[in-house]
Amino acid sequence: MRTTKKASHTQLWINVLLFVFGCLFSWFAWYVTLPETPVAKMAALSFGFGLVILIGLLAYFDTAARTRMSRFWVDLLFGAGIVALMYVYLIGLLVMWQVIVGIAGGVLVLAGLFALREPHHISDRGPLPPADLDDSQK
Numbered sequence: 162m163r164t165t166k167k168a169s170h171t172q173l174w175i176n177v178l179l180f181v182f183g184c185l186f187s188w189f190a191w192y193v194t195l196p197e198t199p200v201a202k203m204a205a206l207s208f209g210f211g212l213v214i215l216i217g218l219l220a221y222f223d224t225a226a227r228t229r230m231s232r233f234w235v236d237l238l239f240g241a242g243i244v245a246l247m248y249v250y251l252i253g254l255l256v257m258w259q260v261i262v263g264i265a266g267g268v269l270v271l272a273g274l275f276a277l278r279e280p281h282h283i284s285d286r287g288p289l290p291p292a293d294l295d296d297s298q299k
Contacts (some may be wrong), residue, residue: 185211193251215243222276233276240268250281 187209196202218240227230244264252260 164277179213179217182216183210185209190250204250208246211246212243215239215246219243229276229279233272234292236272236275237268240272241265244268 187206188207194201194205196205210278219236222235222239224234226235248261248264249289
């Protein structure tokens with residue numbers, strides 16, 4: 162696969178932003194929990210970067226979806242995974258069904274809204290070559 166200088170520059174900035182957001186999410190987890198043991202400190206750091214990895218995977222698989230239904234399921238599954246990570250880390254294994262139902266409904270609505278967009282196709286990823294169309298093909 163051939164990459165241009167602009168594409169590699171864009172990928173560099175995406176990686177820098179992912180690292181910055183990983184640090185911000187880790188700082189948030191550290192601030193909320195105030196860990197004292199080494200295991201708790203590692204959990205706070207892994208929460209932030211695990212969240213960024215899940216968001217990156219969500220974005221990657223969302224752009225690779227070919228149909229609206231596949232986009233819906235990708236968004237729903239990764240959204241549920243992200244929410245489950247946040248719920249277990251911030252609240253714990255305590256089951257509060259009101260919170261779980263509310264969050265699941267929010268993920269379902271967001272996945273449905275994002276699935277309304279047209280899926281990406283290979284032909285949409287760059288300029289099309291010029292075509293000589295006559296009047297019968299228009």
